[in-house]
Each structure stands twice: as C-alpha cells, then as structure tokens.
Amino acid sequence: MELKKLLEQQSAEAWEKYIPSLSIDCVIFSFYENALHVLTVNMKDQNLWGLPGGYVQKDENVDDAAMRILKDRTGTENIYLQQFYTFGNLKRSESAFEAYDDSIWNKQRFVSIGYYALAEHSQVKLRIDQYSNAVEWKLIETLPEFMMDHRAIFDKALLTLREQLNNHPIGYNLLPEKFTMPELQKLYEAILGKKLNRGNFYRKILRYDILIKLDESRKGGAHKAPDLYSFDLTKYNEALKEGLKGNW
Amino acid sequence: MELKKLLEQQSAEAWEKYIPSLSIDCVIFSFYENALHVLTVNMKDQNLWGLPGGYVQKDENVDDAAMRILKDRTGTENIYLQQFYTFGNLKRSESAFEAYDDSIWNKQRFVSIGYYALAEHSQVKLRIDQYSNAVEWKLIETLPEFMMDHRAIFDKALLTLREQLNNHPIGYNLLPEKFTMPELQKLYEAILGKKLNRGNFYRKILRYDILIKLDESRKGGAHKAPDLYSFDLTKYNEALKEGLKGNW
Known part of the structure; x- marks a missing residue:
C-alpha cells in the first residue's frame, strides 16, 4: 500500500496507543570487514534514507520501547543499547510529511530520544517492514543524505561512542x-x-x-x-x- | 494559595500551552566554600524536596525551555547548560499527585529530560515561586530524601560530570x-x-x-x-x- 494511505489509516490507532510528541531513533552500529557500519532504512514512496525508529506505548518504559524497536528491525534482543541524547528542536521532523493532513499522527511535532546500539553483524536479521523500501548497512564514511535531522542524530551518536570509548565496553560489543x-x-x-x-x-x-x-x-x-x-x-x-x- | 487548588486552576492552560507528557528537570551545580552544592526546591504543601523543573512550550525548542526554566529559578542566563539523559520509566512521577484528579496536567505520565547546569554561586539569585516553600543549595554529600525519581536524576548527573571531566570545560565553569x-x-x-x-x-x-x-x-x-x-x-x-x- 502507498505510504500516505497506510499512515492515514493507522493514525487514529497511533493517537490511542502511543505517548504523543515522543519518538525514538536508533543508531545501530556494526563492525565488519574491518569497517564501522550503520543501519539505514529507506522510507517507502519518499525515497528518503534515515535511521530506524518508532514510538513509545503509553504503558511502556522508554527503554523497553527502544528494545522493542530494535528487535522489530534486527530480530535480535541481546544487543548493547544505550540512550545518548534527546533531540527537541522545533520543525525537526514535520517536513517529511508536508503532503499529509495536519491531524495525522506522523505530522505532529516529535521530540526524539536517540539510542545507539552495538550489534554483531552475523546475528542481525534485517527486516523490511511495511513503511520501508529497503534496510541496509552503510559505511559510516559514505552515508547517503538523511531525512529530517537524522544526520545530526548520527553525528551525535558517533561523538558519544568516541567520548565513551574509555568508559563503556564498546570494543567488546562491536568485535566478535x-x-x-x-x-x-x-x-x-x-x-x-x-x-x-x-x-x-x-x-x-x-x-x-x-x-x-x-x-x-x-x-x-x-x-x-x-x-x-x-x-x-x-x-x-x-x-x-x-x-x-x-x-x- | 494551596498547591492543589493552584495546579487545578492552571491545568487547562497547561494542556493548551505545553507539549504533553514531556518535562525537564535541572541539576544545577555550584562550587563554593570548597564543596560541591546542588540547587534543591521544597514543594509547597507536600514538603517534598526535589530538583527544579518545568515543561516545554509547544512553540519552543527543548534547549530553550531548559534555559527559560533555569532563568526563572536562578535569575541568570549565561550558565553552562548541558542535556545529559532522559528518564522515561512508567510511574516515575505520578505518585506525587495521588490526591489529584486523573485529568490534571501534573498527574499525567511525564518523560523528563535531564539537564545539568554549572553556576557560579555569586551570580545566582534564588527565587521562591508560587509552587515552592523554599529554594536552597545543598551539599551533595548530605542531600535530603528526594521526591519521585529525582535522586536517580541527580546521581546520573553527577556520574555524567565525572565521565565528562576530561572532555568538557567543567572546571572552568564551576570555579571563579x-x-x-x-x-x-x-x-x-x-x-x-x-x-x-x-x-x-x-x-x-x-x-x-x-x-x-x-x-x-x-x-x-x-x-x-x-x-x-x-x-x-x-x-x-x-x-x-x-x-x-x-x-x-
């Protein structure tokens, strides 16, 4: 189904089910072939690349929501997952849904909590969901243009990895x-x-x-x-x- | 006015003005008399100590909201301010408003974005607002019992200071x-x-x-x-x- 139709259909349920104005974006890193990769998603119809994300259910801890989203995307549960920053600027995401009615769930203002994950490549099973054309690992040096503020979210995640390299088990979780x-x-x-x-x-x-x-x-x-x-x-x-x- | 009455009166306006389910809590540090202090607020009627906080206006960047809250509390604008973590567990805050009607703004589930600030003691003018009995600097070693999950928020802020001591101008901003x-x-x-x-x-x-x-x-x-x-x-x-x- 066309993405716009799909999101319009699901909007009422989303308003019912999720905490309004709050989203999660995941920067999933993996190290293989001697290089650092990040998981990217291509959004249906819009042909925009971005980070996998989702929303927080009203009866769910935020950390649990991040784990659920990660599991949906990668089929894995025991991945090192760490919240790193919350992105709250005005107009950071609405533009991707310009053609939509203002009342549609996805077009609201969202403040997005960023999580980074460290995944072993061999254990990850990528899933293309109903909102996506493709899910791909990309080299961090040659990322495509990202939608919304996802480039800033990625940059902050990498900076955090760098700052936490001496205090968090980053090497352990990225290497076999x-x-x-x-x-x-x-x-x-x-x-x-x-x-x-x-x-x-x-x-x-x-x-x-x-x-x-x-x-x-x-x-x-x-x-x-x-x-x-x-x-x-x-x-x-x-x-x-x-x-x-x-x-x- | 009694706190409960005041919040009930302001509830409709709050629903109109602020992003639902999203709050900000500030851990304001200051170093004086050779010791590290944190700013605490005593909540009216309830006699509970906690961290100063507030909400994000619908037309306001989240960082700007944090600066506004900081200015309201300390009368200063040029303080080093840094977001450090977002706290999103279920039932982290609702208990403080048990006696209130479920529809009251303050009794909703809130996901709270934590900011730490580094303030020079001499430049801070404390303000007791309509929700508070007292605003006081307290030694970090002898903090009172905190309301909601504010102790966990404080602990995470201090841990972040510790981890960032080598990468952020923390000494510069805390010393004269x-x-x-x-x-x-x-x-x-x-x-x-x-x-x-x-x-x-x-x-x-x-x-x-x-x-x-x-x-x-x-x-x-x-x-x-x-x-x-x-x-x-x-x-x-x-x-x-x-x-x-x-x-x-």
Whole structure:
C-alpha cells in the first residue's frame, strides 16, 4: 500500500496507543570487514534514507520501547543499547510529511530520544517492514543524505561512542569474541576518526592488561596468520570503571 | 494559595500551552566554600524536596525551555547548560499527585529530560515561586530524601560530570576566574568522589599546560598566601578536544 494511505489509516490507532510528541531513533552500529557500519532504512514512496525508529506505548518504559524497536528491525534482543541524547528542536521532523493532513499522527511535532546500539553483524536479521523500501548497512564514511535531522542524530551518536570509548565496553560489543590486533586497531580508528600509530596502539592496549592472547591464530590468507585475542571481561570492566586512560 | 487548588486552576492552560507528557528537570551545580552544592526546591504543601523543573512550550525548542526554566529559578542566563539523559520509566512521577484528579496536567505520565547546569554561586539569585516553600543549595554529600525519581536524576548527573571531566570545560565553569590549586583539587575530588594525592594531582594538572599562574596570591588567612591560577582558555579547549588524559 502507498505510504500516505497506510499512515492515514493507522493514525487514529497511533493517537490511542502511543505517548504523543515522543519518538525514538536508533543508531545501530556494526563492525565488519574491518569497517564501522550503520543501519539505514529507506522510507517507502519518499525515497528518503534515515535511521530506524518508532514510538513509545503509553504503558511502556522508554527503554523497553527502544528494545522493542530494535528487535522489530534486527530480530535480535541481546544487543548493547544505550540512550545518548534527546533531540527537541522545533520543525525537526514535520517536513517529511508536508503532503499529509495536519491531524495525522506522523505530522505532529516529535521530540526524539536517540539510542545507539552495538550489534554483531552475523546475528542481525534485517527486516523490511511495511513503511520501508529497503534496510541496509552503510559505511559510516559514505552515508547517503538523511531525512529530517537524522544526520545530526548520527553525528551525535558517533561523538558519544568516541567520548565513551574509555568508559563503556564498546570494543567488546562491536568485535566478535576472537579478534586480531589489527581489527581492534581498525575499530578504534573508525570510532576516533583518525589513523593511530601501530606501535603506540599495541603498547597502550597491552598495558591495560585487558586482553587474553589465545593459543590460536587466524586461519587463511597468504601471510603469517595473525594472533587472536579476546577480552578479559573481568579486568576490562574493572578498567572501564576508572576510565581506560588510567587513574588520577 | 494551596498547591492543589493552584495546579487545578492552571491545568487547562497547561494542556493548551505545553507539549504533553514531556518535562525537564535541572541539576544545577555550584562550587563554593570548597564543596560541591546542588540547587534543591521544597514543594509547597507536600514538603517534598526535589530538583527544579518545568515543561516545554509547544512553540519552543527543548534547549530553550531548559534555559527559560533555569532563568526563572536562578535569575541568570549565561550558565553552562548541558542535556545529559532522559528518564522515561512508567510511574516515575505520578505518585506525587495521588490526591489529584486523573485529568490534571501534573498527574499525567511525564518523560523528563535531564539537564545539568554549572553556576557560579555569586551570580545566582534564588527565587521562591508560587509552587515552592523554599529554594536552597545543598551539599551533595548530605542531600535530603528526594521526591519521585529525582535522586536517580541527580546521581546520573553527577556520574555524567565525572565521565565528562576530561572532555568538557567543567572546571572552568564551576570555579571563579581566579582560584588556588587546593580549590581545583577539591573540585576534582568532589566530582570524582574520592581523595586525590596532592603531588600527583599537581603534577598531572600542570603537565596539561592549561593553567596560567597569576602574579598575585590569595589575601587573608594566617598561613602563607596560596598562588592564584586561571585557565588558559585556548589551551584548555584544545586539550579537552583530545581528552585531558592525553591522546591515543
């Protein structure tokens, strides 16, 4: 069905079911093929790219709403999910529904709570719902133009990842259980948005004593197989409490 | 006027004027007498302590609403203000209005956006409004019992200060223009919630090269007058971009 018709049909129910003026947008990150990706949705009829989102039911905690939306989009429940900022400027979203009647649910002013999620690529099953043409992972360096203020929401999410890299288990949640040092470095580089010196990075990360060097190496490839590591979760969590850069 | 009567009288106007279900709570910090304080409000009739807050007008950006509420409470406009978290659990606030009719504005479910503010004590003029018995600065170590979920909101604000201490100009905004090293150390201790070694602290903070040692010292007192410092704002802002603990 055409998107406009669909939303007009659902409007009365939405007014009944959801907290008015409040929405949720999810910035879902995944790290694979040595690069950081984000989940994007293409909106039916309008051909606009944006972040997956939804609304909060009147009888639902806001955090639970975010988990529900995430599950609808990715088919997964045990993803690291963190609220990071609420976007409340006037006219941030209404323009996408210009052709709609003013009384339609979707055309109201919405204040949107941003959540970021860290997802393991292999566990995510993308679902194209009735509002979307497509759901795609995109490289964070080459994102398409986004609808509404979704670019600002994405930028703030990435900035938050960067600021929280020393206090939250971001590496643990974005990497597979076993990873190589070059993979870990690439992840840090993607989040920090800059190249890091290999020697400095290895020295620093090993000094924290949060990694376990495994008795196995990555198979395949022409070169010497690189060593595999995993996080020592007890030590990692302990170190994050103080901040990875050390104590005052 | 009795609080209940007042809110019942204002309810119809509130429904007209504000975005439903959305409130703002402000955690206003100030550092004076070598200790960190927070602004608390005692609610009329109910004799409950809490954080100052308010609602968002339908034609107002959320950030502007926070500034307006802050101005109403403290008479100041140029305070460092930062959104930090949105609190959206079911039943977080309704209980304070149990005796009210269900249709009253204040008894609805509210999702509350938390802002923290850093205020210089000398510039703040406290105002007791029609909803309050008292407005008081309180030491963060000896807070009274708070209404609703305001204790959780305060705790999250303090945790955020702690996490942002290396990336945001928190010291600059909480200290007077000229301060002593013991004052700076006390501020860091209050935010981090622990004693710091004097020698280590001095060495670290001086190594960042963000302070200017002034040609004057603190007058008064029996002991040797301590040196005064101020922030080198250019270097300070530059250092905060990378994070005060140094670069990867």
